[in-house]
Amino acid sequence: MSIHLHLISACSIVAPILIGAIYFKSLSFALRILFVYVIITGLFELATSIMSAYHINNLFLFHAHFFIEFLAISAIFFFSYDSVFWRGVVGVFLVFFVIFSLLDQFYFDAWDPFKANERYAEGLMVIILCVGYYISLLRRPIHRYLERQPMFWLASGWIIYFAGTLYLFLFSKELLAMNRFHFWQIHAILNIGLNIIYVISFVKGRRL
């Protein structure tokens, strides 16, 4: 069951890549960044699956990926916010994330292979950015139907994904040491949901 879930989770990235490629010309700049990020994620999924099949340690790819993930999410929010304040918050979070990662690497948790602290910090910051996007939406109600806005779908997808994984990463060090726990299964379900949200965002984001 778990192998199937992992396989579906890894393969589900193909859907946003295909839909994004079809609508690429009619996407906004922020969604084009998302498309590039989705392609990079697809390549990472492929590389990690191959390395996993040959029993090679692929954890360093996960580390590289979550740096790219945070960079992409920050860039997408930066180009989507109307307010200067929230754009500043994105900049502050980026600087904080780099400094925190370096400190964590050398001082706090140098021997944690999973980098749970950084993932936790990333999750919290993305949730704050999503809430910031909602606040800016509610301050200026210019959209009659929010469900037609791709950025609303993206922010909703990220807030659900990172809220779900935040709880997992809190106990990741203890849980990963014990293989029988459903750590990666829960992560796989959330990841499949996020990829579906990416597809919806690309479909909603195309300019007709």
Added chain:
Amino acid sequence: MNGLLIIGSAIMVFIALIIVVFVLVYQRRMY
């Protein structure tokens, strides 16, 4: 422990869903 993990994640996802629905409904009313 497995159950605790699933329930914890489900609660977090549920809270996030409530926020999303709240934003959707509140914005529609304000428009």
